Amino acid sequence: MNELLTSIVPLPRSITASSGVFTFDATTALTPGPGTERVADWLRGALGPATGASLMPGAGGIRLRIDPGLPAEGYTLEISTSGAGIAGGSASGVFYGAQTLRQLLPPATLRRGRVTSGPWEVPALLIVDEPRFTWRGVLLDVARHFMPLPDVLRLIDLAAFHKLNVLHLHLTDDQGWRFEVPGRPRLTEVGAWRPTTMLGSRGHERYDGRPHGGFYTTDDLREIVAYAADRHITVIPEADMPGHMQAAIAAYPELGNGFDGPVRTAWGISEHVLQLGPEGLDFCRAVLDHLCDIFPGELIGIGGDECPATEWETSPSALERVRSEGLAGAHELQRWFTGRMAEHLAGRGRRLFGWDEILAGGAPPGAVVAAWRGHEPAGHAIRAGHQVVACPDITVYLDYRQSDDPGEPTPVGTRLTLADVHAFEPVPPGLGAAEMGLVLGGQANIWTEHLESARRVDYQAFPRLCAFAEAVWGPAERDFAGFSARLPGHLARLDALGVNYRPLTGPRPWDARPDAPGNPRTLPDRLAELHEMTADLRRERR
């Protein structure tokens, strides 16, 4: 089997080589069957510019069809001397077959202009493929650093190229609010920018002295949703609440508990959280309504992570709420709040998506939990009947440093190598078969405190996101040596796609960020911290 064939990422389930080649050139036809027309339009745009092929319907060439007998996201790709036949269980399956076809062609055909004259040969073969998990996600934090719309669309392309199907968009945080909400203009006038930004991790007290800001209009978000849908990616929005809301409170101080200050400029967790009187809840419901109007997916993210209850201990509105709802204390407020948001979303036919902190005291029925603090909260959620998306920080937080090399830019978190990500297992140990079904899949999270540009995002995300794709698409048993052997062939594709990935040989001189020092952690240290952070869940289990 030739080099191209053996470098497909993520690795298909089964590849059977055949004899002969399919010759692709500027005259190749592309004929969509019923229900695959949009995939054909997309493929025309993906293959046309670099090959000069108009890809009109005709005899031979590439044929797309839906075969309801296949798994919804599964596909077969049959290359013979007469053409390429792609069948999928749905348009999604056809789309993934087409992505595999792109990888079988030479990397130059992935470019957006013609750099070689062709024709291009694809070896005859049969691929039968389907994913292990239905949730193959990536989170992009556009709150800490705003990412311009074209860069978001580009990340969607790169995620789809790796057969991921969920983009979790972290739209708000203490350091910025990034979308318009009708009737709340100050969210973008005030909340969407900060006068300066912390440089590097906390503890260094460095700031860049440069204002940073930006936000998406409603049409921008609709465009992101539609662009992603054309690439079979569901976008799940997240407006973080009731913590991580300092940017919103800076815009509307009445949403807080007396705080009257600016958007946060330091990293870390703000203690300034939502007030839980009617005004606070109405605001959140209006925000969720707006997100429901834009995002068609069933799940709407409310975050729910890292919310200190300190202010609630003394805030009149919080204490009034504790009294009126008969809660045992301020520490029960978040659980109560999350329940109200879940109810509101249910009224819109949606379900709540939140970080595993929402498990404390019991998460609302039907809530989907993003388990970021390890297998333990994931198991806790599953035993409580919740669907789970695994995204443990020590395995799939792509802002974490890729090596111990002192040239790594702003090294934070634990060391998280390509091999660590490739070995990612979304299913917690010790589950029964029925419980395993509650694991929707996994998600790689790109937090952007230290990633100020798409180039930096590329550096942190690639090639680790390639390894991640293999972990959530491929089988539980994986071969890192095999992946490593395929990777150079795949990196040639990333070169053609203009991706600023981290070289396998380590950071280049211009990747370093001496102006933005990090704070590397050891794994034992971080594990101990996570153990402490999840002590409440263990107490509940006893």
Added chain:
Amino acid sequence: MNELLTSIVPLPRSITASSGVFTFDATTALTPGPGTERVADWLRGALGPATGASLMPGAGGIRLRIDPGLPAEGYTLEISTSGAGIAGGSASGVFYGAQTLRQLLPPATLRRGRVTSGPWEVPALLIVDEPRFTWRGVLLDVARHFMPLPDVLRLIDLAAFHKLNVLHLHLTDDQGWRFEVPGRPRLTEVGAWRPTTMLGSRGHERYDGRPHGGFYTTDDLREIVAYAADRHITVIPEADMPGHMQAAIAAYPELGNGFDGPVRTAWGISEHVLQLGPEGLDFCRAVLDHLCDIFPGELIGIGGDECPATEWETSPSALERVRSEGLAGAHELQRWFTGRMAEHLAGRGRRLFGWDEILAGGAPPGAVVAAWRGHEPAGHAIRAGHQVVACPDITVYLDYRQSDDPGEPTPVGTRLTLADVHAFEPVPPGLGAAEMGLVLGGQANIWTEHLESARRVDYQAFPRLCAFAEAVWGPAERDFAGFSARLPGHLARLDALGVNYRPLTGPRPWDARPDAPGNPRTLPDRLAELHEMTADLRRERR
């Protein structure tokens, strides 16, 4: 005439309204005539994603054809109730007609995903249009700040949207060398990055302490060329020589006159210039050969600007060259060097393109001159029989500040408002008709000392590049009030295209760059400086 119609930028020569509308929807056909197939492929990619239209050939709909009776870049666009007919004197003319059609559709159809459900109506009309100048250029400086490949392609799209047809790519400078040259690996290993970057204009002595680097592979450049060609833009590369070469000399000290230091981190002009012995000339010829291999256009840029002769006064290789060539002194070395490069390019069937400094002492026959220091050097070049591209700094240098607002980011240069750019006249006063023919057109230059990202480039370039497009496409007589009335409609298009343009109301709080202070100049001050800089040309004329 409706609002859309009257907001086309650049304004077409003639618009005649008719009655009825053409209804564009997902079923609309697109039928290319002979020679327009590539335009059709491009238009399918441009209109399809936002409309859901596959735009297959069929009856009615959009029809493209070449009409040799029209000017090469001219077109007619006829909209009737039965469809849209575009005829162009060449594929370029058809392409411009298609760009106008995009502007006649609602802005949402310019997005890359479907945000409205259509159908979309276009009023019936006849447009007859052609450009005034054949050179409608924009320069992008990727040397001072490297611009990632996807951002370069995006700028090409935006330039083409405004019917510009030349991208002048400034690939090297004292602060960075941005492309591979066979056999010269240190150009990219050493020359493509610097350890720190000056923040703001000179005189503040601020540095960011952050390495910066990046370069284009040969395939990257080929992709840029091909992508631009699909959009009827010629890419003209520039490797600046014999000055502005400190990055190359840092990589290969033997190219200099004894300098053995790093890539320059401050802005301004390096005194460390090319040595003019055989090694220096051979290097430059090899660089130009490589550029000739990649870039198919007739012109190859050698820069030739701002080259101090200081080092040559004492450099043994320079003094030897003065002796062997019988020059009157080191000040004649640059003219001699430029002549050798012109000869070398002529051997490859190309012509030399350089800044107006190459006029000193006489530019090589056939050289095309980019006149950046005002009408005077432009007139000087024309009288010497050279073709000229006008790009006077005080009218079209888009890094110059857009207003006196203290919130303008890093305000440098003279104030260069939208009205100033719109009033740009490429033809120097006092020319005869034959001389006027030597004015190829105009070019807006985006220097990037203070533009570290595509977002900042957007801010400086737009909407001034819209005004520039009108100045080089439209007639000599222009109406700024009319342009201003059309602009809001056009800005809605830029919104849909994701352009971070400067709002007409002025900079937003997050546009400011207090960390990178500027150095605003007054026009009289700058004019006096330009007068002094061009004194040598006046002496030659006397």
